[in-house]
Amino acid sequence: MDLAEAYALVQPGLTGVEKAFEEIIDGQDGFPEMQKMLRQVLVGGKVVRPTLTLLAGSFYDYDLNALQPMAVSTELMHIATLVHDDAIDSADLRRGRATINSAWGLDLAILTGDFLFARAGEMAARTGVLHVVMLFTQTLAVIARGEVRQALASFRLDQTYEQYIERVAAKTAALFTLATDSGAILSRAPEEAVQILHRYGYNLGIAFQIVDDILDFVGAASEVGKPVGADLAQGTVTLPAQKLLQRYPDNNPLLAIARKENLAENIAKTVEMVRSSGIIDECYELADDFCRLACSELDQLPQKPAKEALIALADYVIKRRK
Amino acid sequence: MDLAEAYALVQPGLTGVEKAFEEIIDGQDGFPEMQKMLRQVLVGGKVVRPTLTLLAGSFYDYDLNALQPMAVSTELMHIATLVHDDAIDSADLRRGRATINSAWGLDLAILTGDFLFARAGEMAARTGVLHVVMLFTQTLAVIARGEVRQALASFRLDQTYEQYIERVAAKTAALFTLATDSGAILSRAPEEAVQILHRYGYNLGIAFQIVDDILDFVGAASEVGKPVGADLAQGTVTLPAQKLLQRYPDNNPLLAIARKENLAENIAKTVEMVRSSGIIDECYELADDFCRLACSELDQLPQKPAKEALIALADYVIKRRK
Numbered sequence: 001m002d003l004a005e006a007y008a009l010v011q012p013g014l015t016g017v018e019k020a021f022e023e024i025i026d027g028q029d030g031f032p033e034m035q036k037m038l039r040q041v042l043v044g045g046k047v048v049r050p051t052l053t054l055l056a057g058s059f060y061d062y063d064l065n066a067l068q069p070m071a072v073s074t075e076l077m078h079i080a081t082l083v084h085d086d087a088i089d090s091a092d093l094r095r096g097r098a099t100i101n102s103a104w105g106l107d108l109a110i111l112t113g114d115f116l117f118a119r120a121g122e123m124a125a126r127t128g129v130l131h132v133v134m135l136f137t138q139t140l141a142v143i144a145r146g147e148v149r150q151a152l153a154s155f156r157l158d159q160t161y162e163q164y165i166e167r168v169a170a171k172t173a174a175l176f177t178l179a180t181d182s183g184a185i186l187s188r189a190p191e192e193a194v195q196i197l198h199r200y201g202y203n204l205g206i207a208f209q210i211v212d213d214i215l216d217f218v219g220a221a222s223e224v225g226k227p228v229g230a231d232l233a234q235g236t237v238t239l240p241a242q243k244l245l246q247r248y249p250d251n252n253p254l255l256a257i258a259r260k261e262n263l264a265e266n267i268a269k270t271v272e273m274v275r276s277s278g279i280i281d282e283c284y285e286l287a288d289d290f291c292r293l294a295c296s297e298l299d300q301l302p303q304k305p306a307k308e309a310l311i312a313l314a315d316y317v318i319k320r321r322k
Numbered sequence: 323m324d325l326a327e328a329y330a331l332v333q334p335g336l337t338g339v340e341k342a343f344e345e346i347i348d349g350q351d352g353f354p355e356m357q358k359m360l361r362q363v364l365v366g367g368k369v370v371r372p373t374l375t376l377l378a379g380s381f382y383d384y385d386l387n388a389l390q391p392m393a394v395s396t397e398l399m400h401i402a403t404l405v406h407d408d409a410i411d412s413a414d415l416r417r418g419r420a421t422i423n424s425a426w427g428l429d430l431a432i433l434t435g436d437f438l439f440a441r442a443g444e445m446a447a448r449t450g451v452l453h454v455v456m457l458f459t460q461t462l463a464v465i466a467r468g469e470v471r472q473a474l475a476s477f478r479l480d481q482t483y484e485q486y487i488e489r490v491a492a493k494t495a496a497l498f499t500l501a502t503d504s505g506a507i508l509s510r511a512p513e514e515a516v517q518i519l520h521r522y523g524y525n526l527g528i529a530f531q532i533v534d535d536i537l538d539f540v541g542a543a544s545e546v547g548k549p550v551g552a553d554l555a556q557g558t559v560t561l562p563a564q565k566l567l568q569r570y571p572d573n574n575p576l577l578a579i580a581r582k583e584n585l586a587e588n589i590a591k592t593v594e595m596v597r598s599s600g601i602i603d604e605c606y607e608l609a610d611d612f613c614r615l616a617c618s619e620l621d622q623l624p625q626k627p628a629k630e631a632l633i634a635l636a637d638y639v640i641k642r643r644k
Binding site: 122137152 | 350353355356359403406409410427428429430432433434435436437439440441443444447448450452455456458459460461462463465466467469470471473474
């Protein structure tokens with residue numbers, strides 16, 4: 001099964017997500033500026049997380065009336081965190097479009113993010129399942145806390161691989177597992193299956209973020225939708241940078257970046273060194289390992305098309321070279 | 323009944339709120355910087371909102387195991403919005419203490435606010451009542467949306483009294499009604515009583531914010547915990563300023579403020595004019611009207627000490643001259 005087929009499997013649900021987003025925008029009728037901001041961030045996402053929710057919820061006895069709002073909720077939470085991240089990073093572009101902070105200012109980015117968190121929570125509540133609401137709130141806490149850690153560690157080079165994984169787990173894998181856990185729970189999956197889907201979400205999330213961190217070094221701005229080296233500009237030391245530091249502990253432009261010296265020049269140098277070092281391939285291999293780990297237990301789930309779709313999704317994560 | 327007696331009535335619940343806050347701080351064991359930030363905002367609040375929740379929940383058959391987390395939730399949501407408000411306003415002080423944004427930076431203020439929203443949602447979910455969770459998320463959306471409106475209207479003088487009340491309703495009364503509604507619902511109050519307590523919360527919230535807006539003109543920085551004229555510095559035109567503008571539509575320092583000319587000087591002039599105009603008394607009278615309206619239906623509730631306490635709370639709102 002390829003990615004298109006995987007998405008096709010949950011197309012009605014994904015269309016439902018789009019519709020729910022339109023309803024949120026329409027709900028701000030009479031407040032055109034708010035509608036404009038919401039449209040800017042709600043239209044045209046990649047919907048990986050809702051797809052995960054819908055697929056993870058396809059193995060057992062699911063009620064689409066509960067699964068559907070949760071698919072909406074995971075994507076809304078994702079978008080809300082992006083809006084706040086961009087505000088924090090003073091990022092100008094996201095998905096090739098102006099960010100709320102760049103077009104409307106920081107204050108409106110903070111508030112629009114808050115509004116989206118609220119709507120995300122509302123959608124989680126619409127599942128009618130308190131356990132899922134609890135997971136939702138705990139995930140948001142983990143993400144925020146992880147971002148606090150990242151902010152406090154910025155421009156610091158003394159970070160271990162374990163700390164990197166921990167950060168990535170909080171930043172990305174937590175929301176992936178919310179997607180898979182909630183899907184599993186809402187379809188009344190047995191506990192063992194919930195755990196298998198949880199580990200799938202976790203490992204896929206780690207792989208996804210590793211690839212994201214790779215793309216910050218190899219992607220062109222036009223492809224990734226944001227400038228190359230953006231992480232380093234924020235002082236975020238990701239896996240490729242960590243590996244470069246291990247390889248060249250003494251003569252390394254990262255040392256100057258940590259001292260915030262000639263940032264633009266040293267970032268360009270670091271990007272160039274990472275690209276020409278073989279580190280990118282190493283990182284892709286690691287992401288590949290996590291993807292294989294993610295899929296390693298899926299054969300224990302019922303034989304449904306969703307299983308092939310989850311494998312196709314993991315495949316895509318690795319191939320996401322642009 | 324005086325205010326101290328009103329608080330005494332719900333003291334075990336308020337102690338429970340403090341304890342819950344301590345647990346949230348302790349939960350970040352091994353992350354001292356996070357604990358420091360949380361302590362900065364969680365310790366020493368005025369707990370008006372938890373008091374409201376606990377009192378509103380005292381008339382019927384309440385389960386303290388549900389009411390207690392909701393009391394925590396309302397105060398956490400309040401604090402989270404303050405953290406984001408201060409970040410937006412670049413405020414240095416809150417309750418006489420350094421704000422998160424001033425002591426740790428804007429990024430950490432955004433993230434700490436998000437973390438607190440998450441914990442607030444978790445506490446709402448701990449009530450075990452989805453209806454209350456739904457009210458929680460809807461209230462957060464109303465507050466965020468109201469703040470968006472306020473931000474978009476900043477430095478604009480063409481605002482009506484109705485728009486002011488609408489803004490105040492979103493900014494403050496929404497959380498007051500969440501407190502009273504949730505208390506009422508969690509104590510299985512009959513629908514009519516829920517509505518009476520809702521209107522109490524709404525009208526008290528409006529009165530509370532009017533007094534807050536007055537204090538921005540008459541309070542000394544040491545008493546209010548933030549500088550006088552802070553609203554005007556943000557371009558927020560509150561009731562006293564609106565009234566001044568109506569009284570002196572042509573020769574008024576607000577016209578220069580709207581053009582952002584000599585802000586400090588013109589703010590000082592505006593504050594002085596408001597103080598010497600009798601407008602403050604007018605505003606207090608209006609707040610008084612809302613307080614009386616708030617209490618006007620309480621006699622229909624069961625004869626419990628909580629009723630006298632709600633009246634004492636309304637009394638305090640008006641007397642809060644410092």
